[in-house]
Amino acid sequence: MRILAAVLALALISLQYRLRLSDQGLREVSRLQSAIDAQAAANREQGEHNRQLVAEVADLKVGLTALEERARSDLGMVGNSETFYQVVTATTQAPAAPAPGVTARTE
Numbered sequence: 001m002r003i004l005a006a007v008l009a010l011a012l013i014s015l016q017y018r019l020r021l022s023d024q025g026l027r028e029v030s031r032l033q034s035a036i037d038a039q040a041a042a043n044r045e046q047g048e049h050n051r052q053l054v055a056e057v058a059d060l061k062v063g064l065t066a067l068e069e070r071a072r073s074d075l076g077m078v079g080n081s082e083t084f085y086q087v088v089t090a091t092t093q094a095p096a097a098p099a100p101g102v103t104a105r106t107e
Contacts, residue, residue: 019025059066071077078084 056066060070068079
């Protein structure tokens with residue numbers, strides 16, 4: 001009876017070691033759970049992006065306003081009754097002052 005109790009105790013200790021301290025125990029479960037959480041967050045982000053793209057495609061198929069806006073911003077198109085004005089700002093800078101003379105010392 002004592003031998004059976006000792007064998008059962010050793011089996012219990014061995015199983016607890018594998019569960020708590022080995023790399024395939026609780027550490028692996030924790031690592032996999034964090035990987036699942038990260039992937040779920042990425043999936044939610046991609047799902048939202050996909051919904052926005054579907055809405056944009058539907059708007060481009062049906063409405064002319066979105067198509068016109070897209071042509072203006074991406075292609076630089078101008079309507080028939082519109083005049084295009086381009087404002088150019090001066091980007092010239094004052095000339096830099098020459099650097100003071102530096103002499104090299106040799107010792």
